[in-house]
Amino acid sequence: MTFSEFLGALKDNPYFGAGFGLVGVGTALAVARKGAQLGMIAFRRHYMITLEVPSKDKSYQWLLSWITKHARKTQHLSVETSYMQHESGRVRTQFDFLPSPGNHIIWYKKKWIRVERTREKQMIDLHTGTPWESVTFTALGRDREVFFSILQEARELALKQQEGRTVMYTAMGSEWRPFGFPRRRRPMSSVVLERSVAERIVDDVKEFIGNPKWYTDRGIPYRRGYLLYGPPGCGKSSFITALAGELEYSICLLSLSDQSLSDDRLNHLLSVAPQQSIILLEDVDATVIRRNLASENPVAYQGMGRLTFSGLLNALDGVASTEARIVFMTTNYIDRLDPALIRPGRVDLKQYVGHCSQWQLTQMFQRFYPNVPLGESERFAERALAVSASLSAAQVQGHFMMYKLDPAGSIDNVKDIVR
Numbered sequence: 001m002t003f004s005e006f007l008g009a010l011k012d013n014p015y016f017g018a019g020f021g022l023v024g025v026g027t028a029l030a031v032a033r034k035g036a037q038l039g040m041i042a043f044r045r046h047y048m049i050t051l052e053v054p055s056k057d058k059s060y061q062w063l064l065s066w067i068t069k070h071a072r073k074t075q076h077l078s079v080e081t082s083y084m085q086h087e088s089g090r091v092r093t094q095f096d097f098l099p100s101p102g103n104h105i106i107w108y109k110k111k112w113i114r115v116e117r118t119r120e121k122q123m124i125d126l127h128t129g130t131p132w133e134s135v136t137f138t139a140l141g142r143d144r145e146v147f148f149s150i151l152q153e154a155r156e157l158a159l160k161q162q163e164g165r166t167v168m169y170t171a172m173g174s175e176w177r178p179f180g181f182p183r184r185r186r187p188m189s190s191v192v193l194e195r196s197v198a199e200r201i202v203d204d205v206k207e208f209i210g211n212p213k214w215y216t217d218r219g220i221p222y223r224r225g226y227l228l229y230g231p232p233g234c235g236k237s238s239f240i241t242a243l244a245g246e247l248e249y250s251i252c253l254l255s256l257s258d259q260s261l262s263d264d265r266l267n268h269l270l271s272v273a274p275q276q277s278i279i280l281l282e283d284v285d286a287t288v289i290r291r292n293l294a295s296e297n298p299v300a301y302q303g304m305g306r307l308t309f310s311g312l313l314n315a316l317d318g319v320a321s322t323e324a325r326i327v328f329m330t331t332n333y334i335d336r337l338d339p340a341l342i343r344p345g346r347v348d349l350k351q352y353v354g355h356c357s358q359w360q361l362t363q364m365f366q367r368f369y370p371n372v373p374l375g376e377s378e379r380f381a382e383r384a385l386a387v388s389a390s391l392s393a394a395q396v397q398g399h400f401m402m403y404k405l406d407p408a409g410s411i412d413n414v415k416d417i418v419r
């Protein structure tokens, strides 16, 4: 008996015949299911548009906030805790509910949009230690405008949340991440530098930002470097913070004494800094010190601080973008810096920020005790300078804090300023 004869005999058998009928129905169902799947794929391909945004993309956090705003009715939430500084200076803890991983439906511009937030359990971003995530937007139709509109709105929403604040970024692995809570912008008037010093720098930066064409016309990289040097506590960092506020820029803070910083990482970080930000390199003398120590004692410094001096120079030279790139460096020891580091092109403007002059002391007193006659401020300045000619603004501020409501006490006890 052949195999087909055998199958024929089975079909004719009353017990097995019914089974064959079921197999026929099952096959039909499978075919129908397959057909539906193919139909769905074809429908998706031709009548639906999707946009996937990975968590590494700059717009990812903005989009999560946007989704939170639009998916108000969703019951599946996760929380993100942040800190916000109030006008009063108080720091408030803020809980933001974000849509949890899964599907959410949003009605937006007369369209239903499915938003799927996925989190990879298996994959971790090694640089930040966070799981890989993505959000996928799916809408009916072929019009991409809806996605542009969502991205644009999400960006504007994020900018609005930062209005009046300065965002500080710190380097986390190969990325810049917001650090702490956005700070209230520091007014320029709150930092008292020697007469016309602040104006000189502010004018220079504004002139630079306003003239990209000048640079492109001449083929000069559109970047500008600044070096503020001088003793501790005289206002270098405070001034840069106030400048960022004035320009409505954020600050990307990087300490060159960070032992985990390598040439490649620095190079990468400088090239991916957020738009409209000042890159602030602190302790810029640290690389030079390390280089000297390492050459004196190579064994002890082996493997430490893979950032080399030439790596720093290369990274600074590589900083070029279509956007104004502003790099500020600070140091307490300019004499320790290699001339190659501060040559024009790497540092275009150097400014000494030193101990308080008589004019500065008068201004500081006036700002702290606004209702006191000018003569009293001048008297304080004279007496303070008689105590020490090298007072830092931080020292003076500390002294005022001891006599918050007592300007006369602040003058009478001025000798305590050096304690």
Ligand SMILES: Nc1ncnc2c1ncn2[C@@H]1O[C@H](COP(=O)(O)OP(=O)(O)OP(=O)(O)O)[C@@H](O)[C@H]1O
Pocket (backbone or CB within 6 Å): 190, 191, 192, 193, 230, 231, 232, 233, 234, 235, 236, 237, 238, 239, 331, 332, 393, 394, 395, 397
């Ligand atoms: N010129 C200034 N006017 C007003 N406040 C100042 C000034 N300089 C310093 N201060 C105050 O002193 C503190 C320390 O200042 P800041 O960190 O800006 O100094 P710095 O020069 O950057 O010091 P370092 O070299 O140690 O980094 C801040 O709280 C700041 O408010």
